[in-house]
Amino acid sequence: MSTSTPFHNVLSWVLIVISELIGPYNYVPTEWICITFVTLFAINTVLHLFQSWKFRMWWLIPTVVVAGILEIIGWSTRLWSSISPTLLTPFEIQLVATILAPTPFLAANFVILGKIIIQLGPQYSRLSPKFYTLVFCAFDVVCLIIQAVGGAYATNEFNQHQNPDKGGNITLVGVTIQSCAMVLYILCAGEFLLRFLNDMPIRKTSTPWNRVRWLVLGLVIQTTCLFIRSVYRTIELSNGWNGPIISNEVYFNVFDGAMMTIAFFAFNAFHPGFFFKNDHRVSSNGEA
Numbered sequence: 001m002s003t004s005t006p007f008h009n010v011l012s013w014v015l016i017v018i019s020e021l022i023g024p025y026n027y028v029p030t031e032w033i034c035i036t037f038v039t040l041f042a043i044n045t046v047l048h049l050f051q052s053w054k055f056r057m058w059w060l061i062p063t064v065v066v067a068g069i070l071e072i073i074g075w076s077t078r079l080w081s082s083i084s085p086t087l088l089t090p091f092e093i094q095l096v097a098t099i100l101a102p103t104p105f106l107a108a109n110f111v112i113l114g115k116i117i118i119q120l121g122p123q124y125s126r127l128s129p130k131f132y133t134l135v136f137c138a139f140d141v142v143c144l145i146i147q148a149v150g151g152a153y154a155t156n157e158f159n160q161h162q163n164p165d166k167g168g169n170i171t172l173v174g175v176t177i178q179s180c181a182m183v184l185y186i187l188c189a190g191e192f193l194l195r196f197l198n199d200m201p202i203r204k205t206s207t208p209w210n211r212v213r214w215l216v217l218g219l220v221i222q223t224t225c226l227f228i229r230s231v232y233r234t235i236e237l238s239n240g241w242n243g244p245i246i247s248n249e250v251y252f253n254v255f256d257g258a259m260m261t262i263a264f265f266a267f268n269a270f271h272p273g274f275f276f277k278n279d280h281r282v283s284s285n286g287e288a
Helices: 006-023 031-054 057-085 086-100 102-120 131-159 163-199 209-238 247-271 280-283
Strands: none
Touching: 031 057, 031 102, 031 247, 057 086, 057 102, 057 247, 086 102, 086 131, 102 131, 102 163, 102 209, 102 247, 131 163, 209 247
16 A cells, blocks of 8 residues: 655655756866866876976876866866756766876886886885786776776666666776775885985995985875875765765865866876886887
């Protein structure tokens, strides 16, 4: 026997109307904030492209530059949503773009760790620099695939007006694996630095520690921001698409947008090109 009443029917109808008016975000993205992040990421991406050319570090283009382009796409479509908040298309694009953007950026940090190990002394590393790079980048590729599949699945469910939790759960698996990989990366990098600082080598390294330490500081800032963002995304997705975290714009702006912005500009300020002056020569000779 149905327990529905006219009041419940009206209430359900009102909730549906409100949901359609607000849109899939459960809020309307703030226009000026979206414009700010689009501008910052655009400036930053152009700067990274210039630095990649200046220092001949072409591997930064498929990593950091691509990450910047994804952030620009993500925040541009959020800007679109601020104008047309009920449209699904910009919501779906920003969902996939902002979830995937940190993955290639993180891959660049993995590569830099390997280069730092080569410069300061592989004898302080538990594994070879090349092995570190291969393992962590493999983790990154797996996470990228899982998150892409989850994002595509979720957008398909949105288009069919179905519950997108299945796609969200798949994406959550990818983000969780990425968080675990970051923890392992932090532990490995931390162990290497502790071993190096507590037992300084007699022979001089090709790049003195007083220079490399600034690059390490940059990595610490970037990794901290990426880890905070990863934890936020994990909590956000675990609460579902209508949860209190994903429905709060301030959380997204602070723990995703701001964290990625700081990480990108920290990479500019502590760019590996400033410390590995002969990086392109080393690579072309096939050494180190």
